[in-house]
Amino acid sequence: MTLTDLNTRFGLSQQLKFVEGPGGLIFAEIDNALGTAYLCLQGAHITTFRPKDQAEPVIWLSDYAKFASGKSIRGGAPVCWPWFGAHATESGFPGHGYARTVMWEVTQSAALASGETEITLALVENEQSRAQWPHPCRVELNVVVGRSLKVGLITTNLGDTDLGIGEALHTYFQIGDIAEIQVLGLEGCEYVDKVGPVTRREQAGPITFSGEVDRVYVNSESTCVIEDRRLQRRILIAKTGARSTVVWTPWTEKADKMGDFGPDGWRRMVCVESGNALDNVVLIPAGQSHTMSVEYSAQVL
Numbered sequence: 001m002t003l004t005d006l007n008t009r010f011g012l013s014q015q016l017k018f019v020e021g022p023g024g025l026i027f028a029e030i031d032n033a034l035g036t037a038y039l040c041l042q043g044a045h046i047t048t049f050r051p052k053d054q055a056e057p058v059i060w061l062s063d064y065a066k067f068a069s070g071k072s073i074r075g076g077a078p079v080c081w082p083w084f085g086a087h088a089t090e091s092g093f094p095g096h097g098y099a100r101t102v103m104w105e106v107t108q109s110a111a112l113a114s115g116e117t118e119i120t121l122a123l124v125e126n127e128q129s130r131a132q133w134p135h136p137c138r139v140e141l142n143v144v145v146g147r148s149l150k151v152g153l154i155t156t157n158l159g160d161t162d163l164g165i166g167e168a169l170h171t172y173f174q175i176g177d178i179a180e181i182q183v184l185g186l187e188g189c190e191y192v193d194k195v196g197p198v199t200r201r202e203q204a205g206p207i208t209f210s211g212e213v214d215r216v217y218v219n220s221e222s223t224c225v226i227e228d229r230r231l232q233r234r235i236l237i238a239k240t241g242a243r244s245t246v247v248w249t250p251w252t253e254k255a256d257k258m259g260d261f262g263p264d265g266w267r268r269m270v271c272v273e274s275g276n277a278l279d280n281v282v283l284i285p286a287g288q289s290h291t292m293s294v295e296y297s298a299q300v301l
């Protein structure tokens with residue numbers, strides 16, 4: 001669909017328009033009285049979100065992010081699907097699945113009576129993705145932008161056998177400084193520690209950061225809170241249908257190697273990802289759907 005077609009069919013005067021952005025990629029630009037967000041149609045990737053009562057975005061985008069066809073964008077809320085992390089058996093398949101690098105099509109948009117703006121997208125399979133995932137399914141992302149950001153990831157199994165999927169919204173949050181925040185809500189949860197030899201541990205108290213952290217908390221359904229004294233706010237991450245939480249900061253060495261964080265971009269972000277991974281991979285019976293939903297909001301501390 002051309003930009004003109006997109007704007008004619010799904011544009012909403014004052015609230016939603018489609019524009020060509022960096023790398024020639026197409027973005028939905030959402031701006032209403034409550035909040036503002038950008039969403040790249042490649043990957044259905046929300047690149048940033050700011051409630052109007054916040055001076056700083058809630059969702060972080062790297063100043064050094066690369067925008068190119070078929071490449072994941074550093075920052076925002078990448079959609080990891082239909083597996084999380086490395087593929088179980090095929091080392092050549094992309095980490096975190098292919099949903100974040102393929103095109104999605106817009107299927108619906110609406111200006112809601114609440115003042116929020118809604119947009120829904122569906123993943124478009126291609127030859128390469130079908131070769132990696134030969135299972136008929138429908139995957140949709142529903143996004144509602146207002147004072148909070150609500151995101152639903154819906155998978156429908158269109159095949160005639162059960163289907164196991166891993167998934168996550170790999171969201172990067174904007175923070176004052178990684179060394180000064182804490183993440184609450186995971187106390188007492190079991191986690192798989194991916195830094196060094198993989199080990200299983202139990203979280204004692206809030207999470208604080210003084211080096212690389214890469215952990216998958218299993219069976220962790222509670223709301224997580226990022227407490228940020230420097231920005232004097234807390235970010236709330238409330239989820240349903242998502243039983244895993246991934247907490248990730250690359251810290252300096254890994255960020256330098258990755259090349260799209262800039263000199264100290266990693267200090268201004270933390271990933272608190274909501275999803276279903278490892279022990280929590282979801283089995284969707286034939287003909288049925290599974291939904292994971294996450295709501296992101298910010299409060300003054």
Ligand code: BG6
Nearest residue numbers: 072095096170194214215246248
């Ligand atoms: C996290 C993983 O979810 O994503 C990390 O736990 C990984 O191991 C990170 O490094 C970033 O992944 P990517 O593929 O976006 O660079």
